[in-house]
Every structure is written in structure tokens, then in C-alpha cells.
Amino acid sequence: MPELLEQREQLQATMTFLGAIASGIEQAIGESANSISYLAGKRLGMQFSEHAPKTDDIEEALSFVGKVLQENDCLWQFEPFKVHNRPGVISHSEQGDEVMLVFRECMIRQSLFKFGHHQKGSLCNMMYGFFSGALKNIMGKESSLEILHAGENGCYKRLVVFKKS
């Protein structure tokens, strides 16, 4: 138990440190902080999904991304969500396929709360990067993950998987 308590202290200190870095980097370099977080997430996504199965099906690809996160002990659970006035979970446009995602557990959100930093900042781009990297490996396509709403108990995001050019 003392070991676990020590680990808890370490984790909480790391989370606070993460929040402090995000806060500091945003003040120091402004919007460029988003790119740094994005690239860090993308690298992680590509690394973790290196051996993930390949598919062209977006729903299957999302389940693979979820599995990759779970296997690597990343607390970033998400689920596709359909509101009443949308015909299906996936909608198709000229750009590509679009899916709305709800994120409940999120390591980043909790780190930001722990430090007292605002949401929708640079660190949130890490998830955008992660999806971008993982989907590039799994589907071979580019994607974007836009934060529509960052809530206290969940976030709502729009994932677009672009058509191959």
C-alpha cells in the first residue's frame, strides 16, 4: 500500500507538471503549442498502432483505435454518438466520412483540472494527433478531430476521415 500511495503522489505530481507545461508553453509560444501537442500525439498514435490491423471501414477502425488505447493503458475512452436528427452514426460528405465522438474518461481533462487550467487548450490537441496517427496506420488516410464542446464530465468532438487524394 505505501508503494501505491507513493505512486499516486508521483502520478498527481506528473499531472500537475503536465498542466503547468501546457500553461507555460501557451503563454510562451502561443498557438504553436497546439502543433507541438498534435505532433506528440501523432507520434504516439503511430507508435501504438504500428501492429494494429488494417481496414477501410471507419467503424471497425475506431474499434481498433479504442483497442490500441486500452492495450496501452491509456485512459481515453470514447464512443461514436448519433443525435436524433442525423440519419446515421457516419455521414458522408465531399471531404470524407464524419463521425461524432463522445469522450468520457480523459487523462488530459483530469490533468488540466488538477492544475486548474482551461480546457480546449494545446494539450487537447494531443488526442487529435493520436487519432491522426492511428488512423493513418489503420486506414491509410488523413483525419481531423475538432473539439465541439469540452465539458466537465465529457467532451464532444467531430472526427473527419478524409478521402484519399
Place this chain on the structure above:
Amino acid sequence: MIHITIHDKACRGCQLCLDICPTNVFTFDAAAAKATVAHEEDCIGCLSCSYLCPSGAFRHEEHRIVKNFYRDCEFLSRMEKFL
């Protein structure tokens, strides 16, 4: 499915919940000057309406509360590699 109740007497009709909700769960009843739940099935359980409401008029049921994972012993035991 998440169930939302707006306490009728507590709601002051400020419409902050309508502004914050990302999935447009609420509508405004102009006659009663109160917010009403129109599409409960669209609630994602972010609880922003509840946090924002000045009168604390919201009650959510059957929703999932996100735990502070860094207090969870089982999860902590898996975090060693990140430290």
C-alpha cells in the same frame, strides 16, 4: 439512457443551458419563460448545463460520472510505465 429533470420552480429562464448544450437537448418555452427538455436521447452527459445553471435546477440520472482516475488504486497500478 440519461434522464434529465429541470426543476420547474428553480429555472429562471436565463437560457444558459440552451447556449452551452452541444447537442441541443433543450428548447425554450417562451410562454412559461423556462427551459424544457426536448431531446433527452441526445444528452452526452457532459453535465455542463448542470455546472452552469445559476439556480442548480438540473438533475441527471443514469449518467456516468467520470472518476478521478488518479485516486483509483487499480488504475494506479497500471500507470507505472508513465512515471
